[in-house]
Amino acid sequence: MRLNKFVFTTLTLLCFSALANAFTVIIDPGHGGSDPGAIGCKSKEKDLNLKVALLLGEKIEAECPDITVIYTRKSDQTLALKDRPRIANKNNGDFFISIHTNSAQSSKPCGTETFILGMAKEGANLEVAKRENSVILLEDDKESYQGFDPNKPESYILFEFLLDQYNEQSLLMADLIQQQFAKKTDRENRSVRQDLFWVLHQTKMPSVLVEIGFISNSSDENYLISKKGQNEIASAILEAIKQYKYEYDKKNNGKYQSLKTEVSDKDNPTYRVQLFAAKEELPCNHPSMKGEKNLTFFKENGYFKYTSQPVDDYEDAKKLHSALKEKFSDCFIIAFYKGEKISVKKALSIKK
Ligand SMILES: [Zn+2]
Known part of the structure; x- marks a missing residue:
């Protein structure tokens, strides 16, 4: 629980602008436990995701005292896909970041990409989304997914009709993350993409899914295993979160200056x-x-x-x-x- 930063003033709410807005980031290291995610020559996706996620959380806690960090998992534990958005929603997250490692049939593709919820461009064929959604098939309790089958295209039709009210903010964060990757790491920028990720669809807050590199590419895998690589990736995401938070505070504080309140300054409650x-x-x-x-x-x-x-x-x-x-x-x-x-x-x- 974060401390309640509560102030209420009767004359003007200008004082709100002096307060930093409390902000909660949900960090979701993809896969875990019995679900290894993609497998490389030297590593497993679940372990790389967790290392970068923990490092990111540590950095946020060290540098941003006004940001609360909540993890969906902090160890190598099995976690159902449905529990990830559930944890995020229960903790009233202001932002959800799911961390994953990419994989391809060919060993050529490399670099980073950040996904937001949306329709994939033609030809993309739900490739990444299908793989990341497919963990549902490993789970016992498939009923909680209300008939959603990650391999059936018709399952995705429902997604299309849902307007994502957080689209703009998700896109901002995704852009900031990819910009920081380009700035802080010397790696291929596969840019911001859209796809139909179940986990992004279920979170009631702006959300992104970051693919931090390709486990199927040997130089990417070596980078992801290295302390330097993990550190650079976490620092890049941290910087993006700081910038996002800055925009968030600016927007919220701006609103308060025009607010009026009806509470009178009476002696009685x-x-x-x-x-x-x-x-x-x-x-x-x-x-x-x-x-x-x-x-x-x-x-x-x-x-x-x-x-x-x-x-x-x-x-x-x-x-x-x-x-x-x-x-x-x-x-x-x-x-x-x-x-x-x-x-x-x-x-x-x-x-x-
Ligand atoms: Zn994954």
């Missing part, structure tokens, strides 16, 4: 009913609001938390809560006092 949280500021007729007008929001842990208007009396808050519960089954009462969010228990004790 006020109560609100929190309805839901969103990653972004939503338009006022957004479906998540279920037709409710006059909602307000505050920002906490990188989320826009949408609430009812404040009321002074706890009994009124309870009435409001039971009315709103019909539409928002998970809603709950929160309290504010002198510009800060406090527990309801504390609010009640203040009022006495």
Whole structure:
């Protein structure tokens, strides 16, 4: 858990811009345990992925105190494909990076490429996506994939109709990663590509899948095994994450400067009913609001938390809560006092 960087001000929200936004990166080392991934002459994909992933996490933790790192696996363990996005979503990740090593029939292809979710260019034939998705076939619990068969083209039709709301941010990160690879490593840049990866499709956040090199190419494999290679790759991704975070902060802070809040600076606590949280500021007729007008929001842990208007009396808050519960089954009462969010228990004790 990261520390709650919560500040609420009644006069202006300008102070938000001074705060670094909390940011969580999910690092997903592909394969693991009984699933080795692609196999080279000297190494296995699962081990290379893990080494680079751990190194990347260490670097982030050392250099970016405002970024929280969550791994989907930290050791050579078997992890179902479905558990990777599940971990990412459960931890409210701001970004998901899946790390993989490429492989080809021919020993010629080499270099790095970063994938985002999208339709592959004609002729690409889902080659990489099929291979990376095929771990599902090794798993016992195929039912959780709702009939998705990585080898059947018709399974991918569903993907096509889904608009990926994170496309723009995913593309930004993918671009930054490939730029950094070009800058920091002397390797072939196979650029940013799109394909239908199950794991990217399931994450509710911007996400990329990085292929750090070809295990089937001997010079790439030697580079990937080497400390120097692993270090360069992790440093390049770290730099891309820093740049992405910079853009993220700029965008989010910009938004706050125009926000107004209705919370008054009263001596008594006020109560609100929190309805839901969103990653972004939503338009006022957004479906998540279920037709409710006059909602307000505050920002906490990188989320826009949408609430009812404040009321002074706890009994009124309870009435409001039971009315709103019909539409928002998970809603709950929160309290504010002198510009800060406090527990309801504390609010009640203040009022006495
Ligand atoms: Zn892989």
